[in-house]
Amino acid sequence: MISRLLPPFFMPYYAGLDLRRHLWGFNTSMRDSSGVDLIAWLARKPEWKRNLGKDHFLISSRIARDFRRKSNRKSDWGSNFRVLPGSENITMLTIESGSSENDIAVPYPTYFHPSNDFQVHQWQEFIRKQNRPYLFSFAGARR
Template identity: 50%
Template sequence: MDNNNNSIEDQPAGKKKPTTVLLIPCLLITTSMLLLYLSQKKIILISSTTTTISDSDHSRLRYDPCVGRYIYIHNLPSRFNKDILQDCESISRPKDKTSMCRYIENSGFGPQMGDGDSTDSKYSRSWYATNQFMLEVIFHEKMKTYECLTSNSSLASAIYVPYYAGLDLRRYMQWSCNVSERDAAGKEMFKWLKKQPQWKGLSGKNHFLVTGRISKDFRRYSEDNSSWGTNLMLLPESQNLSFLTIERSPKRQNEFAIPYPTYFHPNSVVEIRQWQDKMKLTNRTVLFSFAGAQRPSKNYKGLVRTQVIEQCNSSSK
């Protein structure tokens, strides 16, 4: 766990790396969900021993706040994460108004919004122009500072696989790319994982992977080059993994839904409460909001987003 524990960018001298308290409860909830799932599948094994344990060891285990929460991070080859970011222009699409390279700044939060030091600025220093597809980077960077991270995989209750599957897919979203190109990295990643001792014990059943795209993008059933996405989640090895993904499939028990990242990345509980208080005092006459664009489709009239957009456009407010 050496190379992947380095920051994705060199931080300028005196510039504090951004943190967020919102991801801390998210990580705790995620860990609890994973442990519950693994225990239901009888993956967590409790063994007995006749070895005498000293009183000091008993005390250490009893009061260790990380017991049951330890997480180990696989040190994947850089081609599965860091190299993707270094070649950031490859994950920018021709129609993107802004290069994806900008969104890699600040550990995946993206460029800071406004002048956080100005008293008249409407943005605090915790607001960033965060790209919706940067969750894999944000999660990975946060996990590097997780309080119960361990370099001893035998202590880990869960093992994190930091493969940027969603960003990797963006490199091959042109229709000119065939399915073999799109699927190659996922297959290579599993080939590497299966050689690791951490995988061999439970065949990956205590492993989890975070994707910054919807589950459907990784479930391509056809081998037709015109079909969308990759087959990552359909590979035999994927059936043992737990996936933290946007818009999980309701038919899959090993998928857990997590939200897209927002622009607000507060540094303290106080800042969260200040924002909540501000919202409570705001005079909001419309208690509904929708963020999304029209989707080109032959049956676009039947799409929920189409109906929402039409109703919003026809509203007098």
């Protein structure tokens, strides 16, 4: 019997870094091309097919809104990565929450400066009460 608690897949695709390269002076198809290619590549993988991305996560390094462009007007901001078919199930760690339950806010370290233990406990209690069917853990490298 296979365990229902399978490990999550960290996708080393830093959407914010990719978007930043093409954000100014490029048309929307150029801004969207890496995300389109990524989703197409993932769709062919057996790990993806098992849960259609519900057990995959990535780090955006930007706000969630930057990845929810709904039109193809060159003047519109951001990419369409989060509105692509297939990306809606991916959990994306962002610097602030978005309109999707799969956009998880992880503020910049400079954002949260608790001045006492009570504030830390308040934050922990808030997180514990969230309805999260999947829990991801990520630890970056030493700097």
